[in-house]
Amino acid sequence: MKKIFSVCTMVALLVLGLGAPAQAAETYKIKLGHTGAPSHHYQKICTMFAEKVKERTHGGVEIAVFPADQLGKQLESVEGTMLGTHDMVLTSDTVLSNWVPDMGILNLPFLFNDNWDVRKILDGPVGEKLAKQLEPHGAVVIGWWENGMRHITNSKRPIATPDDLKGLKIRVPEGEVFVETFKALGAGPTVISFGELYSALQLGTVDGQENPPAHILTQKFYEVQKYVSRTAHIHLSSPLIMNKALLDGMPAEYRKAIVDTAMEMGKVHTQMVEDLEKTQWDEVKAHGMQILDVDKKPFREKVKPVIEKYKKKLNGAIIDEIIATLQ
Numbered sequence: 001m002k003k004i005f006s007v008c009t010m011v012a013l014l015v016l017g018l019g020a021p022a023q024a025a026e027t028y029k030i031k032l033g034h035t036g037a038p039s040h041h042y043q044k045i046c047t048m049f050a051e052k053v054k055e056r057t058h059g060g061v062e063i064a065v066f067p068a069d070q071l072g073k074q075l076e077s078v079e080g081t082m083l084g085t086h087d088m089v090l091t092s093d094t095v096l097s098n099w100v101p102d103m104g105i106l107n108l109p110f111l112f113n114d115n116w117d118v119r120k121i122l123d124g125p126v127g128e129k130l131a132k133q134l135e136p137h138g139a140v141v142i143g144w145w146e147n148g149m150r151h152i153t154n155s156k157r158p159i160a161t162p163d164d165l166k167g168l169k170i171r172v173p174e175g176e177v178f179v180e181t182f183k184a185l186g187a188g189p190t191v192i193s194f195g196e197l198y199s200a201l202q203l204g205t206v207d208g209q210e211n212p213p214a215h216i217l218t219q220k221f222y223e224v225q226k227y228v229s230r231t232a233h234i235h236l237s238s239p240l241i242m243n244k245a246l247l248d249g250m251p252a253e254y255r256k257a258i259v260d261t262a263m264e265m266g267k268v269h270t271q272m273v274e275d276l277e278k279t280q281w282d283e284v285k286a287h288g289m290q291i292l293d294v295d296k297k298p299f300r301e302k303v304k305p306v307i308e309k310y311k312k313k314l315n316g317a318i319i320d321e322i323i324a325t326l327q
Helices: 002-016 041-056 074-083 101-107 115-122 125-137 176-184 194-203 213-218 244-248 252-286 297-313 316-326
Strands: 028-033 061-066 088-090 139-149 151-154 169-172 188-191 208-211 227-230 235-243 290-293
Touching: 028 041, 041 061, 041 139, 041 252, 061 252, 074 088, 074 139, 074 235, 101 115, 101 125, 101 176, 101 235, 101 297, 101 316, 115 125, 115 139, 115 235, 115 252, 115 316, 125 139, 125 316, 139 244, 139 252, 169 176, 169 194, 176 188, 176 297, 194 208, 208 213, 213 252, 235 244, 235 252, 244 252, 252 290, 297 316
Parallel strands: 028 061, 028 088, 169 188, 169 208, 227 290
Antiparallel strands: 088 235, 139 235, 151 208, 151 227
16 A cells, blocks of 8 residues: 555655656746837747746746846946846847957958858857956857947938048947947947936937937837948857856756757847848838948958957957958
């Protein structure tokens, strides 16, 4: 009779799922913030990530997604993730460059031809080296996600050559490489947080900005900007970072599910952005913006000194490795 009871008990535990290690462990509720609007592809990829992690951990890890800087502006959220007051944030390499200067290498002008060039680099040794530099600050890069190539918009005139940028105040994100690049191009770079950008354009604090088409649309920059030049001058990647102590304190199966899923979402996100941009430019045009495709050669020539400067200021070996890998 005792043996029959034991067998029945084991069957009952398996039916209820109590025999699975993930179910027996603590349930983690994690908050993930990002700067994109609710309609931005950041929200879509974050939601996909959260759903996949929940599925792989059998409900043991629940990730709530907060768009539009609801958990704080980028610098605040990144610092909070390092300190442990925030769990996880989808940020940018240029924001991380405030703590890890070599992250700024990824923002060097015209270093990459397209998004897949970036994917090749970040999924390889260079991505590992840069991610490793963040860990002493208390956070871990668990995935390299996508933002896209950046293009210049403004309210004053078409920009076909670097000379057309002279005298224009262009908003740039927090990152020294962006400032140096637009100085080299002859513009007046002005650092303004993304959440304050629309107002700055509306009030004339700056004349223009530079971002992928997704932000032009979701932030409605077309309401306060007339011209867009498809320069693809800088790529900005979107590293997903998590508090290191939080990740390290989780059961091994949860850590693996989170990291593996975050890495897998990198390629998914790049393809998502590629597909979206095929129609986004048509939407930008439909909103009345004038689109100009520029000859990139004179722009490249103007910013060559920026690359040479940062070969000396940052890790020149990594820069050379990127160039050699993409040749």
